[in-house]
Amino acid sequence: MRVILADDSVLLREGLARMLVESGFEVVAQVGDAEALLTTVDADPPDVCIVDIRMPPTNTTEGLQAALHLRVHHPKVAVLVLSQYVETRYAMELLAQGVDGVGYLLKDRVGDVAELLAALRSVVAGRSVIDPTVVSRLVGRRRQADPMETLTAREREVLEQMAEGRSNRAIGERLFLSPKTVEAHVSAIFSKLGIEDTADDNRRVLSVLTWLRGDGGEAQA
Amino acid sequence: MCHESPRADAPSAPRDAAARPSAGRLPRSTGTRPCDNPAVVEAASLPHARLGAHRPAVLPLAASLVGVAIALLALIADLHHPGGESAAAIVLHVAGGLTYVLVGGAAWLRRPHNRTGVLMVTVGLAWFVQDLEHLTAPLPYALGDYFFIAYFGLLGHLVVAFPSGRLETRTDRVVVTAAYLWALGGNLFTHVLFAPAGSTELLVLHRDATQYAIFDAIQQGLNATFAVIVVGLVAVHYVRGTPPARRALGPAVWASGPMLLAAIVLSLPGLVGSTPVLSSIVPFATPVALASLPGAFVLGLLLSRLSVADVGHLVVELGASPPQERIRDALAETLHDPSLAVAFQVPDREGWVDAEGMPINLPDGRSARAITVLERGGEAVAALIHDRSLENDPTLVAAVAGAAALAIENERLRADILVRLAEVRESRARLVTVADQERRRLERDLHDGAQQRLVALALTLSRAAERLNDGHEGTGELLHDGERQLQKALEELRRLAAGIRPAVLSDAGLGAALESLAENAPLPVTLRQAVDRRLPDSVEAAAYFAVCEALTNAAKHAHATQVTITASLKDGRLVVAVSDDGVGGAEFGGGSGLSGLVDRITALDGGLTLDSPEGSGTRVEFELPCA
Numbered sequence: 001m002r003v004i005l006a007d008d009s010v011l012l013r014e015g016l017a018r019m020l021v022e023s024g025f026e027v028v029a030q031v032g033d034a035e036a037l038l039t040t041v042d043a044d045p046p047d048v049c050i051v052d053i054r055m056p057p058t059n060t061t062e063g064l065q066a067a068l069h070l071r072v073h074h075p076k077v078a079v080l081v082l083s084q085y086v087e088t089r090y091a092m093e094l095l096a097q098g099v100d101g102v103g104y105l106l107k108d109r110v111g112d113v114a115e116l117l118a119a120l121r122s123v124v125a126g127r128s129v130i131d132p133t134v135v136s137r138l139v140g141r142r143r144q145a146d147p148m149e150t151l152t153a154r155e156r157e158v159l160e161q162m163a164e165g166r167s168n169r170a171i172g173e174r175l176f177l178s179p180k181t182v183e184a185h186v187s188a189i190f191s192k193l194g195i196e197d198t199a200d201d202n203r204r205v206l207s208v209l210t211w212l213r214g215d216g217g218e219a220q221a
Numbered sequence: 222m223c224h225e226s227p228r229a230d231a232p233s234a235p236r237d238a239a240a241r242p243s244a245g246r247l248p249r250s251t252g253t254r255p256c257d258n259p260a261v262v263e264a265a266s267l268p269h270a271r272l273g274a275h276r277p278a279v280l281p282l283a284a285s286l287v288g289v290a291i292a293l294l295a296l297i298a299d300l301h302h303p304g305g306e307s308a309a310a311i312v313l314h315v316a317g318g319l320t321y322v323l324v325g326g327a328a329w330l331r332r333p334h335n336r337t338g339v340l341m342v343t344v345g346l347a348w349f350v351q352d353l354e355h356l357t358a359p360l361p362y363a364l365g366d367y368f369f370i371a372y373f374g375l376l377g378h379l380v381v382a383f384p385s386g387r388l389e390t391r392t393d394r395v396v397v398t399a400a401y402l403w404a405l406g407g408n409l410f411t412h413v414l415f416a417p418a419g420s421t422e423l424l425v426l427h428r429d430a431t432q433y434a435i436f437d438a439i440q441q442g443l444n445a446t447f448a449v450i451v452v453g454l455v456a457v458h459y460v461r462g463t464p465p466a467r468r469a470l471g472p473a474v475w476a477s478g479p480m481l482l483a484a485i486v487l488s489l490p491g492l493v494g495s496t497p498v499l500s501s502i503v504p505f506a507t508p509v510a511l512a513s514l515p516g517a518f519v520l521g522l523l524l525s526r527l528s529v530a531d532v533g534h535l536v537v538e539l540g541a542s543p544p545q546e547r548i549r550d551a552l553a554e555t556l557h558d559p560s561l562a563v564a565f566q567v568p569d570r571e572g573w574v575d576a577e578g579m580p581i582n583l584p585d586g587r588s589a590r591a592i593t594v595l596e597r598g599g600e601a602v603a604a605l606i607h608d609r610s611l612e613n614d615p616t617l618v619a620a621v622a623g624a625a626a627l628a629i630e631n632e633r634l635r636a637d638i639l640v641r642l643a644e645v646r647e648s649r650a651r652l653v654t655v656a657d658q659e660r661r662r663l664e665r666d667l668h669d670g671a672q673q674r675l676v677a678l679a680l681t682l683s684r685a686a687e688r689l690n691d692g693h694e695g696t697g698e699l700l701h702d703g704e705r706q707l708q709k710a711l712e713e714l715r716r717l718a719a720g721i722r723p724a725v726l727s728d729a730g731l732g733a734a735l736e737s738l739a740e741n742a743p744l745p746v747t748l749r750q751a752v753d754r755r756l757p758d759s760v761e762a763a764a765y766f767a768v769c770e771a772l773t774n775a776a777k778h779a780h781a782t783q784v785t786i787t788a789s790l791k792d793g794r795l796v797v798a799v800s801d802d803g804v805g806g807a808e809f810g811g812g813s814g815l816s817g818l819v820d821r822i823t824a825l826d827g828g829l830t831l832d833s834p835e836g837s838g839t840r841v842e843f844e845l846p847c848a
Contacts, residue, residue, distance in 0.1 A: 009673040015680040022684070059665060060728045084668050084715060087725050088740060089733055107672070108711045111679025111704055113687055142745040144783050213740070 001124060005030045006037040006063065007052035007082070016050065016110065023117055032056070034066035041074055048078040048124050052107070053090065064090055071097040078123040082107045086133050088213055095128060095209065099202040103129035103165070128165040128205050135163040138212035150192050158185040163208045167201040281329035284342045288322030292345075295352035302355035310504035317508030321345030324515035335613065336386025340379040341515065347372035348511070367409045373444065374404030377451045380480075380514065383473040384521075384613045396454060400447050407443070411436050441488035448484030452477045463589070465558045466610035471524075472517035476510075483510030535624050548628045549576070552605065555621050562606040563629065564592075567637035573604065576632055578639030593618050595629060603629050649824040650759070657762040660722040667718040672711065679707045722762070730754075731761040731795075735768060735788060742784070743776050750788040756795060760847040763821040764788070764797055770818045771799035771841045779803025779839050793848045800840035807833040815841065 003025050007013045017027045029040045033056045053063040067079045078101035091104040103123045119129045161171040172182045190197045195211050292315050299311040325341025353365025377400035381393050388394045455473050483506045535555045553561040564573040575581045584590035591609040594601045686700040726734035732752045739746035775781040781803030788797045809819045822829045822843045829843035
């Protein structure tokens with residue numbers, strides 16, 4: 001699997017590269033800013049790009065903008081954005097350009113090699129990955145007359161797994177449930193929260209996240 | 222600054238220093254150039270009592286005395302001249318010249334720096350040159366004949382330069398020069414060339430009655446032409462003048478009619494031939510017309526005195542009710558200068574400010590505006606910016622300034638306070654901005670420095686743990702502990718950085734930051750915001766942290782169960798309200814955490830209200846200018 005790394009911190013980039021090589025990935029390029037990333041991808045598109053959200057020159061969200069650009073111009077290249085911020089807005093922005101093969105992970109996950117590799121494989125397989133911290137912030141959000149309170153503890157767990165981008169099968173594996181049981185939970189959740197069901201596992205992430213962000217159904221101005 | 226070379230009539234520095242009255246003496250100068258020699262008035266005292274004291278009075282007095290003596294001699298000579306005019310005409314003739322000598326002398330004494338007085342005395346002296354003709358000796362007779370109309374040039378000069386004594390425009394100078402050339406040279410030339418047959422002049426080339434009559438007619442015509450031109454110039458000055466300038470021009474305007482009429486009457490005998498009626502009018506016309514200028518001048522001074530009397534009214538008016546604008550208005554009314562402005566000098570600040578404390582520039586020397594500086598204890602405290610023509614009436618300006626000194630001083634103190642207030646405001650806003658920049662820097666340092674290193678360390682630990690074989694279970698566990706501790710540290714670091722200044726505020730603006738805040742709040746928050754554009758950094762930060770504080774207050778102190786945040790833009794102002802359903806009774810200050818909010822908002826010139834009745838929730842509303 002061919003990977004391009006984009007991060008302005010050389011220390012972290014080198015560490016990541018070594019870890020990836022050790023795990024059997026091919027790191028085809030390492031770049032330090034968004035512009036170099038786009039040029040490199042244009043020249044030779046890899047399977048996946050790992051992009052730091054915060055890069056020169058402004059050190060704000062250059063990485064996110066570059067990722068969005070790649071989504072449009074290289075839809076086949078998967079993108080995993082590493083972020084310092086637990087901002088659901090950024091995750092949503094990323095998904096809004098298409099949910100297939102994108103991920104938004106907190107940079108802290110880099111320290112958990114297994115989880116990072118799993119996420120990388122997920123996005124390359126065309127799935128979406130949203131950091132559990134971002135999801136739990138949305139799920140844990142306080143609402144008035146909260147429909148979330150009607151969910152059982154198990155349904156809540158399933159909801160979180162859906163929001164992180166997992167398929168029914170993956171949820172079942174993770175929670176030790178049969179696919180049938182997962183399906184039953186999912187449809188219960190959708191009817192309780194009033195979310196329109198969708199057959200597409202990937203699109204489901206977006207509708208769940210949108211509902212969670214939407215202040216318990218109340219539209220935001 | 223003014224770089225023009227000092228004019229003849231502008232006081233040069235040494236003379237000015239010599240003429241400068243000692244401290245407390247009023248007023249100092251007339252006819253000065255505004256930029257380098259403004260009129261100066263000691264603000265603390267009334268000027269009336271000391272006006273005109275200790276002036277160099279010898280010259281005007283001597284000139285006036287000489288003038289009176291000459292007038293007496295002329296009177297005697299004229300009365301004894303065989304075949305002369307009637308006694309009445311002679312008395313009138315002498316009186317005409319004498320008026321100039323006396324009024325001019327008085328004006329000279331009053332305002333030694335204004336040339337009008339000198340010119341007037343000189344016109345009076347020159348007037349009597351023609352009486353030399355009545356001495357029978359050939360030389361005086363010839364001189365009298367040659368310089369018969371010397372006064373004419375001086376009179377033209379006086380009228381054109383009235384009332385400042387300065388020739389302001391090039392046209393003025395050309396006309397006056399031509400009048401001098403004509404009055405001295407032209408007349409001399411004609412009388413040397415021609416004379417009536419049988420005249421007794423010393424040097425005459427042609428004694429031919431016919432030629433003499435022709436040239437005499439030409440001369441009379443030119444005299445009348447010059448009179449018309451001079452009167453025309455006065456009219457131009459009047460039309461172009463500002464209201465105060467027109468007032469000051471009054472005597473010249475009033476005298477223009479009689480003088481023009483006299484010039485025409487005088488030229489008639491030469492042009493159309495003498496008639497008995499003309500012969501009887503001519504001897505009276507010139508002196509009467511001549512006297513009209515000093516007459517009008519005296520009248521003008523009397524009116525000016527009346528204006529000074531208005532000052533009493535001004536004092537009463539200012540004493541009764543001195544609302545701020547009224548001081549300028551009252552001064553403008555009393556000085557008859559609608560454009561009058563007042564400038565102040567406040568401590569610790571260069572330059573001048575207006576009544577609102579805003580910096581203003583004083584007019585320079587090229588401007589049509591002049592200034593009168595008011596001093597207190599030798600230091601300039603205020604300046605009246607007025608029409609330059611008011612320089613011709615320094616008594617009035619000084620009286621007005623003196624009378625209004627207290628009101629002006631109050632106004633100055635107020636301007637001073639406004640200046641300081643503005644400075645305090647600016648410095649507060651600066652402090653807030655600096656603090657915000659500092660927060661942003663800290664946040665960046667945390668993210669780009671510490672966080673990156675910790676993440677890299679976590680990665681290294683993780684890789685080390687992966688490499689360990691089964692034989693080192695204890696070490697692997699330790700490494701995993703290290704990883705977990707690192708994750709905790711990273712989490713805390715992230716929270717710390719977001720608390721210092723959330724990156725989303727810088728990246729996506731207030732709207733996004735408020736969304737994030739609402740998402741993360743420890744109690745349900747309904748957010749209704751319509752802020753669809755980026756606002757100045759300082760405004761976004763102040764509003765964000767103010768909402769944070771209101772939220773903290775709602776959660777910690779008010780025991781609220783829900784909060785509503787609204788934010789919108791109205792007329793270039795950001796309006797934000799945070800209301801909760803808590804216990805109420807909140808106060809700014811008093812440990813409620815709301816005092817920091819007040820500081821943030823007021824530092825940026827914003828306003829805020831707190832509505833927190835006991836038991837009925839709390840509503841904080843604030844607005845910030847964000848043009």
